[in-house]
Amino acid sequence: MPEAGLIVAISGLLPALSPAEQRVARLVVADPADASRRTITDLATAAETSEATVIRFCRSVGLEGYPQLRIRLAAEAARRVEPVDARVVGGDIPPGADFAQIIATIAFNDARAVEETAQQLDPEVCEAVVEALNAASRIEIYGAGASGFVASDFQQKLHRIGRTAYYWPDVHSALTSAALLSRGDVAIGISHTGTTGDVLDVLEVARSRGATTVALTNFPRSPIADVADHMLTTAARETTYRSGATASRLAQLTVVDCLFVGVAARNRAKARKALEVTAEAVRSRRVTRRRG
Template identity: 45%
Template sequence: MPEALRKVADAILGGPADAARMTIVDLAERSGTSTATITRFCRALGFTGYAELRVAIATETGRVAQQTWETDIGQEILPDDSLDRVLGVVSANDIRLIQQTRDQLDLAVVDKVAQAVARAGRVLLFGVSSSAAVASEMEYRLQRMGVPTWSRSDAHTALTDAALLGQGDVAIGISHSGRTREVIEVLAEAGSHGAISVAVTSQPRSPLAEVAELVLTTASRATSFRSEGFAAIHSQLLVLDVVYVSVAQRTYERTKQALDVTVRAVAGHRLPEQRHPDQRHPDQRHPDQRHPDQRREQRLSERGRPEEES
């Protein structure tokens, strides 16, 4: 570029985000040129004017920032990294996965699954490894609202349970890869007996999705020390949590009654709340925390002396 245009380019490259917010006069002053030079610079790059250049700079700056963020959350965690960096990488990754799962989740399918679960005679959940923990959590939630639910992590037990399902029942298979043989077999077995089969997977074209009647998709991204399967847990829980709440909406009275009953059932196993000493009734406070007049009254009472001063 000619020297004058090169000055403008250097000024922009020195701080693109700042340049995107500058007026044409500001950029001219920063680059030590004139507004006419800025206009020539814009046309040299194929823009009609400065406004179009600013939009292009802002767009590019945002794209690069997004790429940097995605790169950061996918970076390796090294053995000597600080806990602060570990927290940043892990939390950014989990937040991103939840956002991606939210954006791609088919709510029409969620509605169908929730409707089937709310009406189901029996619900069977099956997953292995980390997916088994997700299945167990969903089992607990559905049981608390009165839905007959079982989760299995053993293939033989799950297969025998699946063989006993029928019309009106629901089987939910959870597999990040969608290629876990046992989960595929259980879901296929349940479907062959008339049960509604649901796949929770990050691979919508996987073998598991092929045998399922309904498919709920999740997102996943691996980081150091956490495989994609482990990283997918938050996404799987998000999807099933939305299903759970939707079921609760459909069975509001039954769910409310069930939750009230179960809360009372375990109430005796919870310790009472402890008030902070300063929040107690004045007569229940430690003597040293009472008002001087209260402490005096207590001392007089303990000595058996009259309350009036001599």
């Protein structure tokens, strides 16, 4: 587990923990500094669970025991950047918040999602995915809801540099496309929760046909991991009014942009030429300001 990413890692593992361990996790994530000062008995009591559960939680997140957890939490709390606006607490927007507070809260948490996603993104996995994309004869991208917009954005980016890529918003079309894939093709499934049935089903079909499967999710132990050859993760924490729609989408776009640039960099001359040609194709559609 990365030294600087304990809170991000715990947040990502949250759905895979037992209910009692989740209560411990939420206390730790909400206030790492406070948790680091507590004894194991204090933390167990606050989480309405036992000391044995706290120890199990430590091991579930990859730590040897409670002393190591306290040390890591203290270090992370010392590095943690707090919002300039003191009213921005935990990302939630309380009833009666004025618009200045809404703007500050959204801006801070969106920026944190992008920054923490970049910090925990595994360069080796990204490299492997880019290599697969670069060698692929066909790339299929799948996503539903807000993740579908990210899938569409990625398809458009790849298409503009001359890559054969498709996005299928309809599950029937997605399943039929996946059934026609073969070894050497790449299928990418995007799901914030990692539990979107349509996306999981399509990746499973693609994998059965021999295609390389890639998952982009916020939760590395979610069901999508079972059908993915490569796992890419985001670090977004959705809050009030924003579940699966805002911070997660920006975090996903960060990963997508990294992959896109990686593919383009391996084909620099071809990509630059394709971007110039496609830009020229739509230049006449732009309206210039008229005087008068």
